Each structure stands twice: as structure tokens, then as C-alpha cells.
Amino acid sequence: MRIAEIRSIPGPNIYIYKPVIVMRLHLEELTEKESIEFPGFIERLLEALPGVHNHHCAKGKPGGFIERLYGGTYFGHIVEHVCLELTEYAGFPAHFGKTLYAGGPGIYDVIVENKAEEATKFLLQVAVKFVEALLHGYEYPLYEAIEKAKRIACESELGPSTRAIVEAAGQRGIPVYRLNHDSLVQLGTGCYAKRIQATITEQSSCIAVDIASNKELTKTLLERAAIPVPAGGIARSEEEAMRIFASLQAAVVVKPLSGSQGKGVSTQLETTSDVRRAFQIAQQYGNETVVEQFYPGRNYRLLLVNSKLIAGSERIPAHVIGDGIHSIGQLVEIVNEQPERGVDHEKPLTKIMIDPVVVSYLTKHGRRLQDIPKAGEIVYLRESANLSTGGIAIDVTDEIHPEIRKMAERAARVIGLDVCGIDLVAEDITKSIDCQSIAIIEVNAAPGIRMHHFPSIGEKRDVAGAVVDALFPKGTPARIPTVSITGTNGKTTTTRMIGHVMQNVTGKTVGMTTTDGIYINGERIAKGDTTGPRSARIVLEDPSVEIAVLETARGGIVRSGLGYDWADVAVLTNISPDHIGQDGIEEIEDLVHIKSLVAERVRSGGTVILNAEDPNLTALAKRLKQQTIVYFSLDKDHPVVKRHLSIGGTCFYKDGDWLVEASGSVQWKIMHAGEIPVTMYGLAQFHIANGLAAAAACRAQGITREKIAQALGTFSNNPGRANFYKVNKGYVLVDYGHNPDSFKAICKMAGQLQGRRITGVVGVPGDRSNAIVEASARVAAEGFHKLLIKEDIDTRGRERGEIASILFEVVQQFVPYRECKVIYNECEALDTAIREMIPGELVVIFYEKLQPVKQVLENWKAVQVESLEDVSPIETVSASQV
Template sequence: MKIIDLRTMRGPSYWSVKHLKLIVMKVDLEDLAGKWSNAIPGLASRLTKLLPGVGQPCPTPDSSKQKLKYPPLTLEQLTDGEPMCHVIQHVALELQRLAGMPVYWGKSYPSAHEEGVEFVVFSYQEERAGRVAARAAVEIVDALCQKQKVDIKPIITELHNIREEEFFGPSTYSIVAEAVSRNIPYIRLKNTSVIQLGYGVNQKRIQATTSTNTAFFAVDIAGNKNRTKAMLADAGIPVPRGTTVYSIEELRTAIEELGFPIVTKPLDGNHGKGASINITDWKTAQTGFKEAQVYSRAVIVEQFIEGFDHRLLVVNGQLVAAAKRKPASVLGDGKSTIQELIDQVNQDPRRGEGHEKVLTKITADKHTMAILEARDLTLKSVLPEGEELFLKSTANISTGGTATDVTDLVHPYNVLLAERAAGIIGLDICGIDLLTSDIAIPLNESRGAVIEVNAAPGFRMHISPAEGLPRNVAAPVVDMLFPRGTPSRIPIMAVTGTNGKTTTTRMLAHMVAAQGYKVGFTTTDGIYIQGNQLEQGDCTGGKAQSLYCVTPR
């Protein structure tokens, strides 16, 4: 078999109006033309053994019809006989699903005019991954038909890497999904992680959870923990005492002044990288200092505040969610080793690699090994039944931590404190980390403290907490960018036909411009905005239709 043509559909197409992201592959079956799966001895068993998920149903049944929305390709069907391109379609979908991209829709059609040629159409989540899956599916099915061994691990790894590189993170995805639900269009700007919401003068842009409303100076302040702490302290917000050190000698002096326990963290760090908490001895303090200097020459040394880690999310000056965070941990059962307990925790279907799922798998990195060594433990040690072991010193979700929603428990004083902190730093989307024994008690009474203010805070702990109510924190972000009633689009017209498209486009542009609007259009002559030619050449056809757009006067 060989691929004759491979195309990517983006939006409604001849193949489907409902499914907007499609790979359309034209396959020449060659020697397998006219043969179905039952004509190849052992193909059914080899395929289902290699890809067991091919025969597993989509997890979302269509309850109205009491049947599966996307029927699987079962061993029984393969044994009875299925068209070869139908098999290719299911393999391409399953490869993507194994790489963390849940896609299910597909079709296969014989070519009306070419003998032995068929079309395979299937959904993709990431364009590049869909094209890789298409080629791999043809190669896999062809190899299985010839009884050759197939190793799918490199393919899945490549697809997973593509997903991690190109798919929206959970925070970005939540904002995009909320925008789409309000009929606000979006595009990803080429070769960037910047997402444009809306068109023309009505467009807004986001990058992760920073927006066009996010002030650069506010991000700069939040990135400098010393400056942040000083500004908060001046405004009467409780923060831990501390200082910045650059050497082991300065570290010793700082500890003599502050006393144990302490915290060390890089001055310009984020996501908990290089941070060590509850340090109670000189040896551990030196280790924490060195780990922090991996990320910043300047290291913050401050008092360790007793209490639980909380993240309060403020959007557009209002508290929208709060979560109690817990570092990655395992619970002893008296018989399993620490590594076995980690493996058991990682079997939770909610855990995945990176940001592909709501929780991240726990890994025993250098930081974990240092924690174990400090307690005279190894990965082969057996924890007593009921003993909980924290494997990280910070409660970040990206290192395997979990979160419990506590939005409804936050004391009004703490709500005001969080909103003030965001306003002092100047962030429109702000994550405030604080330590307190009880978020329902005013921070000044619980002897808690604000330990950090974050620009571009992650939303994952709020939209998919391990426990508690999920919070739609993307909604207030879209409300901020596009207040109700605010337009997100501009009028766009497409001109098509055989002759006279350019003349018609110019005439329409002239009519609209005469009404005082700013007009841009493309023709066979080039691209024009407000009557000025920006680019010369034929800018019509599939990639740049003969169209024009208008923006308000």
C-alpha cells in the first residue's frame, strides 16, 4: 500500500461539516485491492494484540439512541471481514489516543473513478500528529498483512512529543474552550504559543494565562520575589521575614539572624523550581542553597511559616477560586516499597505525563532522592502502614501534587487580602500563594503569610481539582477580555466565481470605505489595506480567498 495524497482539513469541508479537524488520505491498496481483513490469515489477532484499544468503545455513549456514538473495530468484525481502509482509519485514531489525544470519528470511502484506491478520513487533535498517525497507520497495517513485526513505541513517543509541543496546556485550553462556547473565534499565531481571540480591532491575545491586559511591569515585579515581598509588606500584608544571599557565608549569616526552620528558593524562580522548605539543619540548608542557585544566582532565605499551602486566584480584581494544595505523597501499607507505592499512585487514570491529564505522574527526581536520604530512606524502603511520606517539598500540580477546592471556605478578610495583593502588584490574572492553618480564619489571626505572587498562574488545580467542586475560572477571564455585548469579530465577505472577482472586490471595498470604514482586501493583484498595497502577487485561491474585511470607523 502507498499514500497517493495526504491533506489536512481545517474547518467545515466536503467530508464533514460537523468535524472540523480532519486528515484526508488517498491510499492505493496495490496488492491488497479488493481484499478485506478476513482475507489475511491472522491479521485480526495480530492487530488486536498490538493495539488492544482498537476494540474498546468510546467512553461517551449516545444515550438517546442506546448505542455507541463511535463503534469500535472489534476482533469479531475483523474476523468476519472489514475493508482494509476502514482498518487503517481505526489504527490512525488509536495511535493518537495512545498518545493522549482522544479522537474517535472517521470514515473510509472507495474512489469512484480509480480501481483499488480508497479515501481514509479521520479526526485529529494536533495537525502534525494527525499526519504522522496517517502515515504510520498505513505502514503498520501493511506490515501486519505481511506478518512483519511492528514496534509502535517509537511512534507513540513521537506523537506524544508532538502533543506536548503543540497542544494547548490545560489553562490555555480552558480559556479557548470558554471563548469558543461564546462563538468567539481563535487562531494560534504562527510559530508561537500566542493565541488570538477574535478578529481585527476587536481581537485580544493570550499566552498561557497572561493577556493583552497584563502589564509588563507587573509581571516583572512578580518575577522578583524580594520586590514583591517588600511591596506587600509596605501595604500591611503579612509576609515572612527573610533576605537575599549570594554565597554560603551570607547564607550562614542569614540563618543566624532568622533561625531555623527556613525556606530557600531562587529569586527569579517559578513553579516551585529550586525551592526547599522546612529546612532545620545546616547541611540541608547548604543543599537547598545549591539547588536554588541552579535557577538563580540570588537565593532568598526566609522564615518557614507553618500551615497548609493555598493558592488563591484573582481575575480582574476579584477572587474567583481557591485551592488547598498538597505535595506529591504516598501512603504506606506496611508491605510495599516506596517505588511500588509511587507506581500504584501513578496508575490513577487522572495522572499523565506533563499536562496531558488533570494530574501529573510522580517521578522520583533528585529532589525526591534528597528528601529520602534526609530520612535515611531509599526507593526500596517499606513504609509502615498508615504513614504518609511527602516526596516533594512544594505542592505544585506539575510535580505530582494534588489540590482540593476551598473557594467557599475562604474568610472575607482573606478574600480582601488576596484582591489587595493582586492590585498592589498590578496583575489582571494573579495567583497568590499563602500558608495558613485554616483558610476560614483571617490570615492575621492564624499567623499565616503570603509567600508568593504569581503572574501566569496555572488553572489546572481549579478546573480539575482532585477533590471538591471544579471552578470555571476561564469564564471571568473571557468576561474581562470580552465584556458581555462586546464584539469579537469584524464583517468579512468572500467573493468567488470565474471572472470579475477582483473587480467586484474592489467595488465592494470602495463602497464600504466611502462609509468611513477601514477596509482590507485580497485580489489577484495583491493585499491591500486602506487602499495601500502591502504585498504584490496573486493572493486568491485556497490559502487567501478574494475577500475583504472591515473594521469600525
């Protein structure tokens, strides 16, 4: 087997609404081979992975996959289930898998739910190699592969603090975007977005973080505020450390000035030799070392958000409990096997590492790793109580004395941290400050919160929720309004219309994605076809954007899913068989399935706007139970419109020359269709339909009919969509149509210009099926008086001349008397059509690239037509001319 590609889809997609990994797998020599054809294979698989007995598969119950194995199933399907089982063993179980035919013999897409992106990609590769090993009967190091997957997940996935905040945001319905491979994450969209990195938030003061990172400065500021801190100083040499130790005349703590997670910390040092040794350890983590007074007592971590105490934990240093049999070193190994312990921060607790601090601590207390403690004896391994060094936490939030609570909250305000971890040593946190020895020993920026979410003893505290609530107080929005537009034809114009209205009426900054670029506040910031999820994310991640209007195309949905989780409004203009034969699309129902994702991902209570004249879309409406359905139509008497109005629904339709909104039996005129400039005074019916859809979307966002009419009345900038130019002896119409329906719409519009010869410069993209090409040719042959057939520069996998030949042959067969010739080059074909014009003739070109076509028009000194009067009939075309 051969892996051709592995890609991740981070958002809702055509397979499932959750993130997935897609692997394109070529079975090669295993093509059409089934599991039962290889003696012993099934038995070896079940022996190695007994958990697959529980896989449901298509049966919907445990054992379904086993039935498929013994009944005979292809190896792509087997790889899928092996990977699913391996994710279980690796600690990030995936529950969704699917294997689909990918358009060629032995080629399949294996889709697996993505719980840990890099690790899941790795396990997909392992699954392929492991299945091959089982087939050929050789050993495969599966255990080592699973352990490697665990390490990959640990290194590449979000840490526990960031993950907890992300989960808390998800519970509150706040969208999340991971911005890098570390822990930088965006919560919310557009102008409402907030960024976090672990527990550093967008609201964290840079100065406060710097202060907290400098232990000596932190102590100075707290001491100035009359908050108790240990006496001491900073040593840059061993001699300085010894002088500070001597001046304190008490037990000391030695730790790196810029250290974290308890690394390099030695406590309760009472002799010069201990201090020297501790200084050497601390120097491994930085040149500056803190030597300060040791405070006896219990070690506490207090967690504050916006200077309010949210949680408190007593931290117990790493330790083991003797059993009278095993040595201290062996007991550490046993403790580390506990399922809740992992490497670094991957689990609620961290494995205990034996380092020089542990050895020094044991030596100081007369112990060795080889010693065997008595049964029940507690052996501490270090003085510092960080979870990062193997300690545990006991929740004490409800026991904290009010005076200590107030002192901690004042300390957080003094340092200025919005999310603050305070390390406190006290004899008893339930007692007042005056009756005990107490001191704040550190203030931490980016404090870990897993001890509060997963205490070894006591109640869990939702610190992550408190952080999210601080970023998004109750009633504060986290999402910008989002409108998503899809369909086969008309989606670009509809998108532009909606963006134009939103921008002009609200005065807010609109972020818009279209087939010609990304626009922020009316300025194009990126060129090209930007209708995929990456472009949507650019808009949604931009902090200036207040409204998102997203053209959402089929290709992006298939390859990479949606770039958002939910939209407020969706518009589906129409669905026609334009892309049959692409991306595994075999019939119109496949296109409906793909584009329906846009409708399905409209939030509950949001609005889905559908073309009443498209039966595929009216059928889709029956599946949308949580959204409001609104229809638009050029036919006010369409049965779907009448039925929807009869039940009190809302529709937008054309009544005579008017765009009308109706709800139940009540009607409101919005504007005259001819007042929208791009409709050429109502000539372009398809643009009227686009205007109806746009009006419906804007009404769903609360814009008044009067404001919509005013804005649409100024919508004239629609490059590449039914643009008229006066040139030479006649006119040129430029349009992006590239399928039968778009050809038909343009021909219908041009046909209303009575008495003119209409010439079509036509071509069809090479990735369309022969059936689509042939249907396009028949429409063009019937709709134009004269044809020039051209071909795209990008043949999209076809042989040069193949598409042009099909078009020409169909035209000759369907309308043999039609004047028709082939000129492969698009610009040359247009130039020829203009040169051969008769007076008043209209040339229609369906372009591949707009800019070269505009250059030809400039060469002919063409002038864009802004008024229907400019394209009114000039003379009657004689029969010989037609």
C-alpha cells in the first residue's frame, strides 16, 4: 500500500462536524483484495488488537467490524479500524472513522476523527505498516510506535492550562482558533477576539509579566506594599551566595532568579556546604540565583483572576509511601506507573523525576535511593511542592481565612497580573495573618491551573471558566455576525451585494471573501480565488473586522471543510451539476450533500435563505429544524413561495418590476428592480434573483428595507459579472459563466436585446465532465447567432484542444448551420470577435482570466456601459447576418 497524502481538516466538514484527518491511500497490489483471502491474517489482527471486537462499524453494535472481517472487507477499511484502535491505546481515542472510494481503482480516503493532529497522522502511517506486517507475517514494533505517538501528542498538543481554557470557551459557545504549533490560541472572532497563551491573556500587562518574572523585583514591590515576603538577595557568584546566607542567620532557600516549575529549587538549607551545592544546582538554570530566608510551614498556591481569588491548593512535595519491600527508587517507578501521571503536563499529575535536587534532599535527611522504607512510611523526595516535579495538590479554597484572601488579592493588584498564581507559605491557611508565620514567596505569571482542575483531594475548581468569563463578561459578544454564501451560480455577486449593503448601512468594517480576493473595509488585501476556509479564517482572525461575509465554494469545503464553526445566516443560491466528476462527485446529490453543510452550520435560531425554484434546496429545508427558513424567487406564484407564506413564513420575490418582502399575508415593496444598476434596468434577471437573496440576508441581520434599497441602488461595482462595454461598432458583455445554467441565463438576457447579432466566445473548464461540456455546447449553439470556441490556458488535466473539439462537434451536430470556429487563445478569440463586429452587435465572452480580457478591451478603447439606454437596439439584424 502507498500513502499519497495526509491532510487535516480543522473545522466542520462533509464527513463530520468535528476535526478529522484524511489519508489518501492507494491499495496497489491489494486492490480488490479482501480480508478473507489471506489465511491467518484475521486471527493475527485480533490477537494483536483484541479491542477491535468492540468496533461497531456499519452494524451499529459491537462486533460489527468482526462480521465485516470474516465476510470479506477491503484493506482501506481495515487500516481505518486499526488506526481507531491505536488512538485508544495512545490515550486520545477517536470514535469516528470512514473509508470512501476516491475515484480510481484501489484508491480510498481513510478518514479518522482528529483528537491529536500530529499523533493521529503518525498512527495512520503506523496502521498501514502494521497491516502490511500482519499480512506478511513479520513482527512490527507496535508498542514502540504507540509510545512514540504518545510523545508526539505530548509535544504537539495544547498544554493542560490552555486546553482547559479552550474547553471552557467551547462550553460557552465561543469559537477557538489555534494560531501556531504551541499554545497561542484565539478565542472569539473578529473585533471581539481575545488571544491567550497558556494563562497569559490578551489583557495581561507586559510590565506585570516582567515584574513577576523577576523574583527580586516582585519581593521589593510587595514589601513596599507591606505584604510579608522573605528577606534575602541575588547572588551571581558562590561568594555572594555565602555572604547573603551568613547575613540572614537562618535557614535559606536557593533558587534560580528566572526559574519556573520548581526547577533548581533547594529549600531549608542550614549549612554552608548545603548552600554551595544548592547554588551550583541553581546556576544550571541561569546566572542569577536567589538566596532568601526559609519560612517553615505549608506550601500553598492561590490562583486569582482579575484580583479575585478563585482557587487555593495546598501543594504536597513529591513523595512515596513505603511497603517494606521496595526501595525508594523502585517506589518512584511504581508511582510513575499511575495512569494519572504523565510526562511534563500531559496528565493531571507529573511523573517524579530523580534529579540532583532529589539526591541532595535524601542525602541531607540520611536516606539513599536504595533504602527500603517501612510499610506506611512517607518519604519526601524534595522540599519544593510543585506539581511539575511530581507533587500533588489538595484543594483548600473554602478554608482560606478572609485576611489571607484579601492579602493575596492585594498582592495581585500590586503586581498587576490579571491571571496570577501566588505561592504562599503559612503555618495554617485557615488562621489569621497575625497569629502565624506567613509570607508570599513568589508571584507567578502564566500559572498552571491543572492542580485546581484535578486536585488529588478535594473539590475541582473551574479556573479556566473564570479566565474565560474575565475575557468575555456576561453579555459581552464573542462572535461577529457571519453570513456564508454558497451555490453554483450567483454566489459572488450575492456576496458582493451583501458586503456592499452591510458596509454602507452599518458603517462597520466588513471582511469579505470572494472569487477575486479578500476585502477588509472595502480594500482588497489579497487577490485570487479566496473562497476556502483559509481565507475565511483570515477574515475571522482580523481584529478590525466587525461583520464577516464569506463566499464559500465547493472545492474548499471538500478539501478543507469550513473556516468557521457556525454562521448566523446562510444563502444557497442554486445547485446545478457543474462539478460532476470532480472530487468524487458523481451525481447532483453529492453536490447537495457538500453545499448543505453551509446550511447545517447555521446556529440555532439563525436564518437559511434558499432559492424556492431549486427543488434540491427546497428538499434540504426539511432537514433544517433549528433554523428559520426564508425563500427567494423570481416567480411570486411559485408553489413553494405560496406554501411557505401560507404557514406564516417569509419570502422575497419579484412582483412585476418590484422586489418584494412578504410574511404571511403581508407584503412590503423594497425597491424597483431596475434601480439596482447591475440589473441593467431589470434586463439581467439573474442579478435580480441575486438582489432578492442579498436583501433577505440583510433583513435577517436587522437592516431596514429602506436602507437596503438605498444601498443596492448604488451597487454597480461587480467586476467580471455581466459587465457591458461599448467597443468598436458594437458592445461586449464580459461574464464568468462556465456551465450550462450560467450560459442559459446570459443568453436569455442577451436575447431580450431584439434585433442584434449575438456572438458567443465560449469555453468550459477542463475539469468538467463530458456531459457538462456537451450540455454547455448545446445551450451556446441555441443561444448565440455566432460562436467562437476558445480554450482555457489551464486545461486542468485535459489534452490541449480536447475541450474545444467536444464543444465544436456538439455545436455542429446540434445546430449544423450555426457559424462556428475554433480559436484556442481566449484573448485572440475576443480580439477577432471585436474586429469582425457588425454595427450594433453584442459579443459575449465567458472568460478564464479577467485581467487579460480587460487588456484586450483597453486596446480597443472600450468604455464600460452604465446605462441600459446604451445597449438598446440600434438596428434590425438581417436574416443573412443571423
